[in-house]
Every structure is written in C-alpha cells, then in structure tokens.
Amino acid sequence: MAKNIYEKIWEAHVVCAPEGQDTVLYIDRHYVHEVTSPQAFEGLRLAGRNVRRPELTFATMDHNIPTTDRSLPIRDPLSRKQVETLKANCEEFGIVCFDMYDPRNGIVHVVGPELGLTQPGMTVVCGDSHTSTHGALGALAHGIGTSEVEHVLATQTLLQKKSNTMEVRVNGALPHGITPKDVILAVIGKIGTAGGTGYVIEYTGDVIRSMSMEGRMTVCNMSIEAGARAGLISPDEITFAYLKGRPYLPKDKSWDELVASWREWASDPGCAYDAVVALDASEIEPQVSWGTSPGMVTGVRGRVPYLAEIADANARLAAEKALKYMGLEEGTPITEIRINKMFLGSCTNGRLEDLRAAAKVIKGYKVHPSIEQALVVPGSNQVKRQAEAEGLDVIFKEAGFEWREAGCSMCLAMNDDRLNPGDRCASTSNRNFEGRQGKGGRTHLVSPAMAVAAAIMGHFVDIRDWQYK
Amino acid sequence: MEPFVKLTGIVAPLEALNVDTDQIIPKQFLKRIERTGYGDVLFYDWRYLDDGKTPNPAFEMNAPRYKGASILLTKNNFGCGSSREHAPWALHDYGFRCLIAPSFADIFYNNCFNNGMLPIVLSEAVIETLFGEVRARQGYALTVDLPSQTITKPDGGVIPFDIQSFLKERLLNGWDQIGLTLRFEKDIAAYEARRGIA
Numbered sequence: 268m269a270k271n272i273y274e275k276i277w278e279a280h281v282v283c284a285p286e287g288q289d290t291v292l293y294i295d296r297h298y299v300h301e302v303t304s305p306q307a308f309e310g311l312r313l314a315g316r317n318v319r320r321p322e323l324t325f326a327t328m329d330h331n332i333p334t335t336d337r338s339l340p341i342r343d344p345l346s347r348k349q350v351e352t353l354k355a356n357c358e359e360f361g362i363v364c365f366d367m368y369d370p371r372n373g374i375v376h377v378v379g380p381e382l383g384l385t386q387p388g389m390t391v392v393c394g395d396s397h398t399s400t401h402g403a404l405g406a407l408a409h410g411i412g413t414s415e416v417e418h419v420l421a422t423q424t425l426l427q428k429k430s431n432t433m434e435v436r437v438n439g440a441l442p443h444g445i446t447p448k449d450v451i452l453a454v455i456g457k458i459g460t461a462g463g464t465g466y467v468i469e470y471t472g473d474v475i476r477s478m479s480m481e482g483r484m485t486v487c488n489m490s491i492e493a494g495a496r497a498g499l500i501s502p503d504e505i506t507f508a509y510l511k512g513r514p515y516l517p518k519d520k521s522w523d524e525l526v527a528s529w530r531e532w533a534s535d536p537g538c539a540y541d542a543v544v545a546l547d548a549s550e551i552e553p554q555v556s557w558g559t560s561p562g563m564v565t566g567v568r569g570r571v572p573y574l575a576e577i578a579d580a581n582a583r584l585a586a587e588k589a590l591k592y593m594g595l596e597e598g599t600p601i602t603e604i605r606i607n608k609m610f611l612g613s614c615t616n617g618r619l620e621d622l623r624a625a626a627k628v629i630k631g632y633k634v635h636p637s638i639e640q641a642l643v644v645p646g647s648n649q650v651k652r653q654a655e656a657e658g659l660d661v662i663f664k665e666a667g668f669e670w671r672e673a674g675c676s677m678c679l680a681m682n683d684d685r686l687n688p689g690d691r692c693a694s695t696s697n698r699n700f701e702g703r704q705g706k707g708g709r710t711h712l713v714s715p716a717m718a719v720a721a722a723i724m725g726h727f728v729d730i731r732d733w734q735y736k
Numbered sequence: 737m738e739p740f741v742k743l744t745g746i747v748a749p750l751e752a753l754n755v756d757t758d759q760i761i762p763k764q765f766l767k768r769i770e771r772t773g774y775g776d777v778l779f780y781d782w783r784y785l786d787d788g789k790t791p792n793p794a795f796e797m798n799a800p801r802y803k804g805a806s807i808l809l810t811k812n813n814f815g816c817g818s819s820r821e822h823a824p825w826a827l828h829d830y831g832f833r834c835l836i837a838p839s840f841a842d843i844f845y846n847n848c849f850n851n852g853m854l855p856i857v858l859s860e861a862v863i864e865t866l867f868g869e870v871r872a873r874q875g876y877a878l879t880v881d882l883p884s885q886t887i888t889k890p891d892g893g894v895i896p897f898d899i900q901s902f903l904k905e906r907l908l909n910g911w912d913q914i915g916l917t918l919r920f921e922k923d924i925a926a927y928e929a930r931r932g933i934a
C-alpha cells in the first residue's frame with residue numbers, strides 16, 4: 268500500500284505498542300537548550316538515572332545569550348546561571364554542548380540542519396515548539412515538554428499517539444518578490460492558527476519542490492503556528508545536495524548508499540492523507556501580520572480589517588482586542604503603518620539566504636531616520652561567518668543596521684534585545700503574541716526583504732515595486 | 737514521584753474561567769533552573785499588588801481562612817496556553833495536590849499526572865454547589881479517596897468521580913512516565929539492536 272512519509276517514519280520507530288497506553292516511539296536525535304532542560308537533568312539526578320544514549324543528544328545555548336560582545340559576562344544573573352547550568356549538565360552526562368564561544372553555536376533549529384545532525388527519516392525532538400523546522404529535511408520533528416525531555420534522556424523514547432496527516436499542496440510558481448515566509452503566512456491565514464490541530468502536515472506541490480532547503484525550513488518552522496504537531500517535506504535531490512559534506516553525517520556508509528536509504532522515506536505516489544488543503548502560488552502576495560496571532564495577516568496591498576466585516580463573534584472580539592494592543596485603526600492600509608524598530612533573524616529567517624535577500628534590497632540605501640533600532644542577528648555562528656565572508660555585514664552596517672552575534676535575540680526577548688512599550692517592529696520571527704518581543708511591544712511578521720525595505724522607508728512597502736540599486 | 741492515595745485538605749476557591757499558564761506563572765519566572773520554588777509566584781499578577789510583594793486583599797485565595805489549602809476549586813478550561821510545566825510545578829510547590837474543575841486543558845491535565853497531582857472533573861452544577869459550601873463555612877475541607885474514586889464532604893455527602901484506569905494506577909503507585917517506560921527496557925534494547933544502534 269502507498270504510504271506517506273509520516274506513516275513510514277512512524278512505523279520504523281515503534282519500539283512497542285503496549286495495550287491501554289501510548290506507543291513507545293524511538294527518538295533518533297534530541298536537541299536541548301538552556302531554558303527547558305535544567306529541570307530535566309535535575310530530575311535524572313534525583314531519581315539516580317543516567318542518559319541512555321548521550322551520543323544522540325546535542326546541546327546549544329541560544330535563548331538567553333547576549334548578541335553583543337561575548338567576551339563580557341552575561342549581565343542578568345538568572346540568564347547566566349541557566350547558561351552555566353546547561354554546560355555543567357552536559358559535562359556531567361557526557362553530552363556534546365556547543366557553548367556560546369563554540370564556532371558551531373547558534374539557534375538550535377539553525378545548527379541541527381547545518382551540521383547535518385538532522386537527516387531524512389529521523390525522529391527529532393527538542394524542548395522547543397519550533398522543532399518542526401527540522402521537518403524540512405524529511406524528518407519527523409516536534410517540540411516536547413520538560414518531563415518529556417527527561418523521558419527522552421532516560422529512555423531515548425517518547426510515549427506518543429499517532430497523529431492524522433494533512434497535505435498542504437502549494438502549486439504553481441512563486442511570483443517575483445514572494446518568499447517562503449509569505450507562503451507559510453498565507454497558509455496560516457487560510458487554515459487558521461488551529462487549522463492544523465491534531466495533524467502532521469506534509470507540504471507538497473511545485474512550489475515546495477523547487478524551494479531551497481533554507482526556504483523549506485522557514486515553511487516547516489511555522490507549522491506550529493498553524494496548530495500542527497509537526498510539518499515535513501519529502502526528501503529529494505535538493506535535500507541531498509544540501510546535506511552533502513555536512514560534518515555529522517554517518518561515516519559507515521558511502522554517499523550513494525546514504526542517498527538511496529534517504530530516498531526511501533519520501534511519500535509514495537498515490538498515498539493518502541486525512542485532509543488536503545490546496546493553495547495556488549499565483550494568489551500569494553507579500554504578507555504582513557496586523558494582529559497578535561500569526562493568523563491575523565493580510566497582503567501588503569490590503570488593509571487592517573474593519574471589525575464589522577468579521578462574521579464570527581469570537582474572531583471579532585479577538586480582532587478588537589488585537590487592534591487595541593497594536594494601536595491600529597480599523598481599515599488602515601498596510602503600507603501606511605509606520606515602524607520604529609526592525610528585527611531580522613530567528614530560526615524562521617536567520618539563515619544565509621535570508622541575509623542575502625535582505626542585503627540585496629538595502630544595497631545603496633540608508634535606514635530611515637525614524638527607525639530607532641534595526642537589528643540583524645544571524646541564526647548561527649556559521650551563518651555569521653559565511654555572511655561576513657561574502658561582505659554582507661559591510662552592506663548592513665553601511666546602510667545603518669546593527670550587525671550582531673548569533674542567537675534567538677529579539678524573537679522572544681529573553682536577553683537584553685527587546686522592544687519597549689509602544690514600539691512597532693517589522694520582524695522576521697514567527698510569533699506576534701502580546702509581549703512576545705518585550706512588554707507592550709507591537710510585532711508585524713514579514714519576510715526578510717519586506718522587513719528591511721520597511722526599515723529603509725519607515726513604513727511597509729510592496730517589495731514587488733522595489734528599485735534595486 | 738510521590739503517590740496519591742487519599743487526601744483530606746482545605747479547599748481554596750478560584751473563581752475564574754480559562755486560567756492560562758501565563759496567569760498561573762508569568763514568563764519572567766522561567767529563568768530559574770529548579771523544578772521547585774515557584775509557589776511564591778503562583779498567580780503572581782493576581783495575588784500581589786503592583787509592587788509585586790504586598791498580598792492583594794481582593795484576591796480571594798489570600799484570605800487567612802484558605803491558608804494551607806491543598807485542594808483548588810476552579811472553573812472551566814483551567815491550564816490552557818502553553819505546555820510549560822512551570823504551571824503544575826508552581827501549583828504543586830504552593831501545596832496543591834488535587835484540582836477540581838468542570839474541565840482542564842488537555843496538555844495541562846496530563847502534566848498534572850507527571851507531577852503527582854490529581855485533577856478531578858465534576859459537572860458545573862456540582863462545582864457551583866461546592867463554591868457555595870466552601871464560602872459558607874470556614875475551614876471547609878474535603879476528603880479525596882482515589883481507590884474508591886470518591887470525594888467526601890464535611891456533611892458526609894459523597895461525590896463520585898471518573899478517572900482513566902491507567903492514570904489512576906500511575907498516581908496510586910507514584911509511577912512516573914519514565915518508570916513506566918523502563919518496564920519496556922528489553923524492547924528498547926531489542927529495537928536498538930535491530931537498528932544497529934550500539
């Protein structure tokens with residue numbers, strides 16, 4: 268029988284399915300970071316347990332670390348303690364840790380793929396909801412709670428119920444100026460932030476097939492914002508080409524053998540899904556979120572909605588609350604929304620391709636005088652080095668952007684990078700919840716090109732009309 | 737994990753709908769590295785005045801008569817929001833061992849069992865009656881008996897409750913999920929051998 272990729276990966280990882288309880292599923296790759304792991308390690312110690320497979324777990328610090336001079340100590344004592352605790356725990360339990368000074372350090376979801384730690388057909392977990400990013404490589408990847416982090420450390424398994432599957436098919440070709448970020452925002456705008464609840468999404472269609480790996484990661488990253496448990500993409504030649512030469516690939520197989528085994532995981536032609544959603548790429552515009560949930564999004568040529576046009580009473584109430592928080596009037600054209608901050612980075616859009624796209628837009632321009640801060644934060648040290656080798660840092664700095672060290676930074680504002688109350692920010696991150704980027708801060712989710720263009724003009728503009736210099 | 741068998745305790749009322757994990761414990765308290773010590777910041781924004789220290793007299797649970805409460809009586813959809821386990825940790829650390837509500841958020845409900853707390857679902861009508869009785873009588877205590885799945889009131893009245901047999905067994909024995917999975921250690925080892933994971 269024809270099977271989809273989720274069914275194949277699930278079946279290959281069932282350890283046992285005991286009567287009356289969840290399936291015991293084997294975990295191939297486990298990532299940990301400083302925020303959700305300390306209590307898990309403490310739990311192991313209290314119970315006198317060990318890490319079953321320390322070589323399958325990798326740690327990085329990303330949420331709390333400063334993006335400024337790393338030779339200085341972390342100022343917030345609690346952040347510093349979390350970071351130091353992770354390092355000590357990894358040493359005690361024999362886990363490889365890419366600490367703040369390691370050239371391989373970066374945001375966990377950027378680092379895993381770029382080191383080749385995530386591979387097709389794997390089960391991948393991390394105490395972090397955006398673990399879905401790794402699905403771009405054809406892996407089943409999702410976030411877990413702290414008790415589950417401890418469970419994986421102790422047993423290398425997870426107790427799981429099988430999910431339903433949803434195919435999200437994006438057909439056609441991406442029009443000029445439309446990026447993977449716009450694709451996923453449009454998908455969420457279409458199915459809603461709860462549309463994927465109970466499902467694992469597989470993205471298919473011409474647009475996905477011709478998309479780069481980095482773009483696919485952007486798409487899978489935000490699956491969780493559609494409520495899905497995970498999002499993944501069948502591996503193909505683009506996947507294999509991306510993985511070639513990455514340092515953590517298995518050494519006991521030849522390249523051809525590896526590719527042949529990876530190819531097997533792809534969904535079979537004619538396989539079935541529990542639900543199917545189709546989108547036509549030609550209908551997708553550059554997206555800008557206007558509210559406090561990623562589903563509150565529209566095309567750049569659109570406007571903030573009028574409350575009266577929202578039929579559902581609960582949705583109307585939510586929109587009213589969102590507009591109040593965002594300080595926006597009903598019916599405001601998106602291009603009239605002025606910003607004073609910009610953040611380019613995060614595990615959604617902090618990879619090399621994102622920085623290249625942004626640099627192309629700003630070349631020869633200067634940040635608008637009304638912009639108080641425009642931060643560029645690479646997703647990893649490796650991304651930072653590559654960008655500098657290409658001279659992208661110079662382009663950013665010449666245009667008036669701040670070029671920072673790698674980390675999560677203003678995606679969630681756990682370090683010193685944060686919005687002040689009332690700040691309005693064009694952000695390439697994935698969440699626009701109240702207070703996400705700092706108490707009282709207002710976030711508009713956009714693609715990298717749209718974010719920097721807004722920083723140049725001081726308000727949102729349609730990137731399709733941009734004059735490249 | 738400590739087992740839960742039988743508990744007699746003071747009941748504290750929390751009359752609020754859809755209490756989310758951010759209200760149970762705000763995100764500024766997630767930087768700690770311990771699993772304990774969150775009791776003081778439980779319901780932080782409600783419990784204290786703006787200075788973050790002075791108990792808010794308008795917050796019902798702050799009344800001296802509810803001091804030492806181990807049973808929380810509350811409303812629909814308690815624990816919604818994120819999967820963050822700091823929320824059950826804070827409730828447990830404060831002293832709660834049993835939570836009673838008409839409904840709980842899904843992940844939160846499971847997280848309670850991972851942390852030795854018994855969440856009990858009762859009908860809205862029964863909950864309404866309990867709210868009335870708790871407020872009418874100082875020192876109002878309930879006895880929760882897990883083996884017989886009953887709650888006994890001070891007046892001798894008995895309320896039965898439902899619980900999935902597997903979850904009941906876990907709490908009675910104090911089994912944590914890891915302990916349960918480790919019963920399948922042989923299967924895990926066999927799986928690893930099959931895959932050549934040495």
Ligand code: SF4
Pocket residue numbers: 329330374375376395397613614615674675678679696697
């Ligand atoms: S960049 Fe943002 S979404 Fe990604 S892991 Fe860091 S905090 Fe989470």
